[in-house]
Amino acid sequence: xxxxxxxxxxxxxxxxxxxxxxxxxxxxxxxxxxxxxxxxxxxxxxxxxxxxxxxxxxxxxxxxxxxxxxxxxxxxxxxxxxxxxxxxxxxxxxxxxxxxxxxxxxxxxxxxxxxxxxxxxxxxxxxxxxxxxxxxxxxxxxxxxxxxxxxxxxxxxxxxxxxxxxxxxxxxxxxxxxxxxxxxxxxxxxxxxxxxxxxxxxxxxxxxxxxxxxxxxxxxxxxxxxxxxxxxxxxxxxxxxxxxxxxxxxxxxxxxxxxxxxxxxxxxxxxxxxxxxxxxxxxxxxxxxxxxxxxxxxxxxxxxxxxxxxxxxxxxxxxxxxxxxxxxxxxxxxxxxxxxxxxxxxxxxxxxxxxxxxxxxxxxxxxxxxxxxxxxxxx
Amino acid sequence: xxxxxxxxxxxxxxxxxxxxxxxxxxxxxxxxxxxxxxxxxxxxxxxxxxxxxxxxxxxxxxxxxxxxxxxxxxxxxxxxxxxxxxxxxxxxxxxxxxxxxxxxxxxxxxxxxxxxxxxxxxxxxxxxxxxxxxxxxxxxxxxxxxxxxxxxxxxxxxxxxxxxxxxxxxxxxxxxxxxxxxxxxxxxxxxxxxxxxxxxxxxxxxxxxxxxxxxxxxxxxxxxxxxxxxxxxxxxxxxxxxxxxxxxxxxxxxxxxxxxxxxxxxxxxxxxxxxxxxxxxxxxxxxxxxxxxxxxxxxxxxxxxxxxxxxxxxxxxxxxxxxxxxxxxxxxxxxxxxxxxxxxxxxxxxxxxxxxxxxxxxxxxxxxxxxxxxxxxxx
Numbered sequence: 011x012x013x014x015x016x017x018x019x020x021x022x023x024x025x026x027x028x029x030x031x032x033x034x035x036x037x038x039x040x041x042x043x044x045x046x047x048x049x050x051x052x053x054x055x056x057x058x059x060x061x062x063x064x065x066x067x068x069x070x071x072x073x074x075x076x077x078x079x080x081x082x083x084x085x086x087x088x089x090x091x092x093x094x095x096x097x098x099x100x101x102x103x104x105x106x107x108x109x110x111x112x113x114x115x116x117x118x119x120x121x122x123x124x125x126x127x128x129x130x131x132x133x134x135x136x137x138x139x140x141x142x143x144x145x146x147x148x149x150x151x152x153x154x155x156x157x158x159x160x161x162x163x164x165x166x167x168x169x170x171x172x173x174x175x176x177x178x179x180x181x182x183x184x185x186x187x188x189x190x191x192x193x194x195x196x197x198x199x200x201x202x203x204x205x206x207x208x209x210x211x212x213x214x215x216x217x218x219x220x221x222x223x224x225x226x227x228x229x230x231x232x233x234x235x236x237x238x239x240x241x242x243x244x245x246x247x248x249x250x251x252x253x254x255x256x257x258x259x260x261x262x263x264x265x266x267x268x269x270x271x272x273x274x275x276x277x278x279x280x281x282x283x284x285x286x287x288x289x290x291x292x293x294x295x296x297x298x299x300x301x302x303x304x305x306x307x308x309x310x311x312x313x314x315x316x317x318x319x320x321x322x323x324x325x326x327x328x329x330x331x332x333x334x335x336x337x338x339x340x341x342x343x344x345x346x347x348x349x350x351x352x353x354x355x356x357x358x359x360x361x362x363x364x365x366x367x368x369x370x371x372x373x374x375x376x377x378x379x380x381x382x383x384x385x386x387x388x389x
Numbered sequence: 390x391x392x393x394x395x396x397x398x399x400x401x402x403x404x405x406x407x408x409x410x411x412x413x414x415x416x417x418x419x420x421x422x423x424x425x426x427x428x429x430x431x432x433x434x435x436x437x438x439x440x441x442x443x444x445x446x447x448x449x450x451x452x453x454x455x456x457x458x459x460x461x462x463x464x465x466x467x468x469x470x471x472x473x474x475x476x477x478x479x480x481x482x483x484x485x486x487x488x489x490x491x492x493x494x495x496x497x498x499x500x501x502x503x504x505x506x507x508x509x510x511x512x513x514x515x516x517x518x519x520x521x522x523x524x525x526x527x528x529x530x531x532x533x534x535x536x537x538x539x540x541x542x543x544x545x546x547x548x549x550x551x552x553x554x555x556x557x558x559x560x561x562x563x564x565x566x567x568x569x570x571x572x573x574x575x576x577x578x579x580x581x582x583x584x585x586x587x588x589x590x591x592x593x594x595x596x597x598x599x600x601x602x603x604x605x606x607x608x609x610x611x612x613x614x615x616x617x618x619x620x621x622x623x624x625x626x627x628x629x630x631x632x633x634x635x636x637x638x639x640x641x642x643x644x645x646x647x648x649x650x651x652x653x654x655x656x657x658x659x660x661x662x663x664x665x666x667x668x669x670x671x672x673x674x675x676x677x678x679x680x681x682x683x684x685x686x687x688x689x690x691x692x693x694x695x696x697x698x699x700x701x702x703x704x705x706x707x708x709x710x711x712x713x714x715x716x717x718x719x720x721x722x723x724x725x726x727x728x729x730x731x732x733x734x735x736x737x738x739x740x741x742x743x744x745x746x747x748x749x750x751x752x753x754x755x756x757x758x759x760x761x762x763x764x765x766x767x768x
Contacts, residue, residue: 013641015541015609032641034607051641052608053541082641107641135607144608148544155534162394162432165527170549170616171562171631183550183564183586185593187620190565190572191580201570207562207620207630214564214593228413228514229431229523230394236616237549241566241586251586252550262392262411262430262461262486 011084017053019087020096029099030084031058032107034136035077037119040064045072049081052135055142055289059090059098071104077118078110078136139298142290146283153282154235154256157275163258164229167236168218173210182213183241183251214239218257226259233258273314280310390463396432398466399475408478409463410437411486413515414456416498419443424451428460431514434521434668438469438477450483456497457489457515518677521669525662532661533614533635536654542637543608546615547597552589561592562620562630593618597636605638612637652693659689 011030019029033051040046043064048057060083062072075081082105090098112118116130117137127134134140158165171185187207188194194202203211218234225232238255258271284291284306295302317325326337335341390409398408412430419425422443427436439462441451454460461484469477491497495509496516506513513519537544550564566586567573573581582590597613604611613636621628637650663670663685674681696704705716714720 017541033609052543053610080640132603133607135604141607144545144604145543147546148538151544151546152534152538155531159527159531162396164431164524165530166523167526167530167616167633169631171618184566184569185562185564186569187563188569190563190567190569193569207622224511225514225523228512228520230412231432237546239550243586252548254546261459 015053016049016051016056016058019058020056024087025089025097027087028084028102029087030082031060031099032082033058033080035075035079035081037077038075047075047081047083049083050136050141052141055138055145055293059092060085060101060104061098062101062104067101067104074106074109075104076110076112076115078115080107081105082107138293142287142293146287146290146294149283149286150279151235151254153279153286154275156282157278158231158233158258161231161271163231163233164225166218166222166225166232166234168215168221168234170215170237170239171208171212172215173208173212174215174220181240181242182216183239185212185214214241216240218255219259222257222259226261230261231258231263232260269314269316276314277310280306284310394432395428395430395435395437398437399435403466404468404476406466407463407481408466409461410439410478411461412437412459414454414458414460416456417454426454426460426462428462429515431520434517434524434672438471439464439480439483440477441480441483446480446483453485453488454483455489455491455494457494459486460484461486517672521666521672525666525669525673528662528665529658530614530633532658532665533654535661536657537610537612537637540610540650542610542612543604545597545601545604545611545613547594547600547613549594549616549618550587550591551594552587552591553594553599560619560621561595562618564591564593593620595619597634598638601636601638605640609640610637610642611639648693648695655693656689659685663689 011028013030013032014024016031016033018024019031031049031051033049036048036050036057038045038047040062045062045064045067047060047062049060050057083099083101083103085099085102087097087099090096092098116122116126117133122130122137124139127137127140135144155165185207186203188201188203188205194205196202203209206212215238217238218236222232222234234255234257236254237252239252240249241251242249260268260271263271284303291303291306320339323337323339323341326333330336390407392409392411393403395410395412397403398410410428410430412428415427415429415436417424417426419441424441424443424446426439426441428439429436462478462480462482464478464481466476466478469475471477495501495505496512501509501516503518506516506519514523534544564586565582567580567582567584573584575581582588585591595618597615597617601611601613613634615633616631617634618631619628620630639647639650642650663682670682670685699718702716702718702720705712709715
């Protein structure tokens with residue numbers, strides 16, 4: 011019998027049929043007459059209830075079926091009487107694939123803090139929160155690729171290892187295959203990088219932009235989407251050592267066209283994730299961020315505000331008494347300290363906004379107020 | 390007037406309309422009465438011919454319009470009398486965006502060797518060959534994402550920087566932000582990596598498999614698709630220092646299911662690239678590999694052969710006189726030296742084949758005979 015993924019099992023036409031499901035046991039409960047398993051196979055945040063009539067099974071059959079173990083169940087899918095679930099499987103066969111020692115398996119039924127799960131990186135994808143985050147991340151990644159692919163953008167893969175040093179060596183990770191304990195030396199006593207793997211000093215890229223710009227000068231519309239590295243010794247949310255970054259570059263495009271693409275992309279990925287991950291987004295909306303869905307719907311259905319740099323500075327200066335870093339014409343990161351969000355609370359932009367006009371001003375995403383985006387440079 | 394990309398311009402309904410096109414000049418020729426530009430905007434390998442009636446333009450208007458320069462042309466799209474092209478633009482306006490000095494611009498009309506283009510990495514995407522390669526690569530990348538996304542695989546992004554050392558330190562790139570000229574030392578005189586960025590020695594990943602397996606134990610079906618690194622000091626086609634790798638991992642799947650997915654993926658990406666990149670594939674078929682299209686069609690429409698390791702060894706041993714590295718039961722890379730291809734010439738597998746049965750045998754892609762794939766390990 012062909013296996014059915016749990017995400018596909020909650021469809022009315024399967025009711026009454028024999029199904030074959032595989033997954034990990036989230037919980038087991040019951041009594042000597044009937045046992046209930048909640049199993050999850052990672053295809054959805056929802057668990058499937060399996061009902062085990064102990065008249066058909068022995069205690070031996072269920073030995074080792076504990077939280078974290080993996081099982082194969084076949085049986086009839088029936089409508090469920092239990093609240094919060096539409097159907098359940100009445101087990102005919104049950105096979106144990108792998109066990110999880112109840113004494114040591116860390117993910118028992120109780121809730122876990124994010125700090126605890128931080129130390130269980132190999133298991134946390136099995137939790138509701140990380141499972142939802144990672145399925146949403148995957149859905150977002152595909153939505154981004156689809157957005158650019160549908161518009162004829164060429165996906166470029168700039169090299170990660172580079173000998174370019176475009177943003178200052180202090181921020182880059184250095185790569186070497188020399189013996190650091192005793193590196194080879196030149197006659198002058200310097201480290202002799204000519205003996206290193208690439209014959210010179212190499213780094214991890216801090217940006218694919220240089221390559222993407224070359225590609226744009228050949229293909230017109232291109233984008234990168236890959237890992238990027240910063241060796242800034244600063245432990246904040248803004249300074250990850252390794253992160254995935256999207257860098258679109260467009261030839262024959264002006265700033266208005268650039269903002270059109272950015273706005274369309276934000277709306278596209280919001281609509282996609284709401285459509286493709288309804289259970290995960292409902293979970294976040296209930297347990298992580300109560301206004302999430304309403305805010306996303308609003309951003310996806312609104313025209314983004316557009317503001318010149320000078321206008322933005324004027325708007326923000328009115329709130330300078332609330333800011334740690336005062337705003338004035340010339341400062342280059344308006345949202346770096348949250349000003350645009352706090353400025354927004356005066357009602358100027360209830361959705362997204364993007365900026366124009368300053369040669370070097372950067373408008374960064376601002377979670378609370380929707381989205382502000384870009385790294386616009388005047389042309 | 391809205392710009393039309395050149396890939397969209399060769400459609401019958403645009404004939405007779407005014408169009409706006411932007412691109413780079415590939416060639417310019419003509420006389421004092423009429424000038425012809427071939428322009429390309431990277432959206433397709435095809436150039437668009439622009440006809441410039443010199444009764445409407447002055448020599449000054451065309452100053453700087455040379456190979457490599459970028460232009461904006463508006464005018465009427467008409468059917469073309471020229472052979473090999475369906476339509477052309479009769480220029481009404483011409484604006485020069487950027488110039489390319491004919492004395493120094495390297496990509497003049499003559500053909501260039503790959504060796505020459507190797508030194509012009511920033512410009513070679515503008516050539517027919519690299520343009521086609523990179524558009525096909527982009528199309529393949531999206532086809533791979535779509536294949537896995539459509540099947541509910543979660544796209545995992547394993548870390549590139551890792552402190553795991555799973556395949557032997559000799560093959561890994563080492564990362565450090567210590568001062569290599571004078572690294573900090575422990576009391577014992579060893580390099581003190583506790584003072585390095587991550588507080589210990591870090592490397593670039595040689596495989597996302599370890600993480601992908603954890604993910605598979607939570608999501609069932611997952612894949613990775615990102616850059617991977619090998620510091621093998623071996624300058625062959627098989628040993629790139631940096632390459633993008635796809636690593637699918639499936640829980641609750643057997644080897645037959647694994648081979649089904651691999652075969653379906655190969656066929657999917659072949660069909661996609663043939664459908665989405667017809668011009669590029671025709672170019673490769675004409676100028677790079679004359680049997681390409683026929684071979685791809687054959688692979689996409691055939692059932693792949695499947696062979697046990699023992700059977701493969703038996704088949705190959707018959708050709709041991711042709712092999713540099715003799716085949717015998719126990720050797721782990723059957724295609725590493727091209728044996729499977731040469732064995733295939735005896736007609737055993739005219740399409741793809743995948744292997745089963747040996748605990749550690751790897752079947753690698755073999756371009757000439759279609760495809761052999763996988764890194765199957767008996768379960």
